[in-house]
Amino acid sequence: MSNACGVDFGTSNSTVGWSRPGQSALLALEDGKATLPSAVFFNAEEDAVSFGRAALADYLAGYEGRLMRSLKSLLGTSLIDGQTEVLGRAVPFRMLLAQFIAELKRRAESAAQRRFERAVFGRPVYFIDGDAGADRLAENTLREIALEAGYREVAFQYEPIAAAFDYESRIDREELVLIADIGGGTSDFSLIRLGPQRAGRPERRDDILANGGVHIGGTDFDKYLSLSCVMPLLGLGSRLKSNSEVPSSYYFNLATWHTINLAYTQRAERELQDIHRDAVERDKIGRLLNLIRERAGHWLALRVEEGKIALSESGTAELALERLSPPQTLALDRARFDTAIDHLTTTVESTVAALLRDAGITPHAVDTVFFTGGSSGVPLLRERIAAAVPQARRVEGDLFGSIGAGLALDAARKFG
DSSP: OOSEEEEEOOSSEEEEEOOOTTSOSBOOOBTTBSOEESEEEEETTTTEEEEHHHHHHHHHTTOSEEEEEOGGGGTTSGGGGOEEEETTEEEEHHHHHHHHHHHHHHHHHHHHTSOOOEEEEEEOSOSSTTOHHHHHHHHHHHHHHHHHTTOSEEEEEEHHHHHHHHHHTTOSSOEEEEEEEEOSSOEEEEEEEEOTTTTTOSOOGGGEEEEEEESOOHHHHHHHHIIIIIGGGGTTTOBBTTSOBOOSHHHHHHHSGGGGGGGGSHHHHHHHHHHHHHBSSHHHHHHHHHHHHTTOHHHHHHHHHHHHHHHHHSSEEEEEETTSSSOEEEEEEHHHHHHHHHHHHHHHHHHHHHHHHHHTOOGGGOOEEEEESTTTTOHHHHHHHHHHSTTOEEEEOOTTTHHHHHHHHHHHHHHO
16 A cells, blocks of 8 residues: 555645555545545634534534635735734734645544655646746645645646546546546646556656646636626626726625635725715615625625536526525526636637647547546536537546545555
8 A cells, every 4th residue: 555645635625545455545534525625714702623514514604703715726826925814813824724734634644544744736737827937836835835734745746637547547448538627726638648558657758748727617617607696686787876886896806715805804894885875776785795794705605606516407596695685596597607607618618729739639539538626517618628629528537536546546656
């Protein structure tokens, strides 16, 4: 059995894999489940910290405190060197990430009944689009944080390559495969030759024809579904008596996971009170103010995420927004969702086309498109990606586990 683990620290969910002959690679991290939602809740009432599903449950139960989610999105941005207020004290964002990764490590070691001092971490093809310096900084920052969390040696692997290794362990012939890893924060792609004769090679560089990616993922789909369908209930697009629009920044902050807390500042509330006095539709701004005073932005984001998931499985869905004042039930339909995210899926489609051009491969030459990542189930996105390689058969991996399993295989090869 390997002495190293593979860590898929995700924007929305995280897993840890450990290569064990004859057993599932993924370790149980919470209530027997392999996934741990990437969430931390600081409970002010009980002076306690909870993680994962427990963190989300504590927040939704109404405990006073601070919920943090989508921490991975901070990597490569200027915010990573900043700090935030947690239970009345300033806490660096780096410390928050280190705390979550240390908890991941602790839970994995508890499940495996052994210590892990070496790990291969998954990383997106690009942490930051179009900025090589920021991308290197993001990887170096994650390495430093992982070392602070207790690992002695850390290596990295592109997340779609890790998913490719997992898929390769289950095929019996050679294939040219497009790996489509659509996570919470990024859409990453690899074009790679896979097969049982190649799997044992220590060096796979020549098998990888191209890598590509874009900083678009599940949280972006949530954001634009929220802006299109939910935020108008709170006044987005409404006007002041001067006929100018209510500033949109408050709504963008509330619709974006890692900026929700910016809407809770005293300055933002004072500004909104002024806007409320001058608003034409004061009831909507009042609803927004009430939501912010109740610190219910994360609750709303969770509801929108539920709506996105429902629309990925059905053409229509109802969103119960009982914490709005007054309570609302919002009818959602997939056509409007598709319109809201059309510009995102077009960018992803262009990314795939560029990947094929870079590799010098025609779309019809691809044998298989392998979907993984929790957001790969969004129908419009899946259709756009599949249309880019029209002859390829579609294969669905473990949406939340393929990367962690592949990272475990890679950790065994790299560290033994």
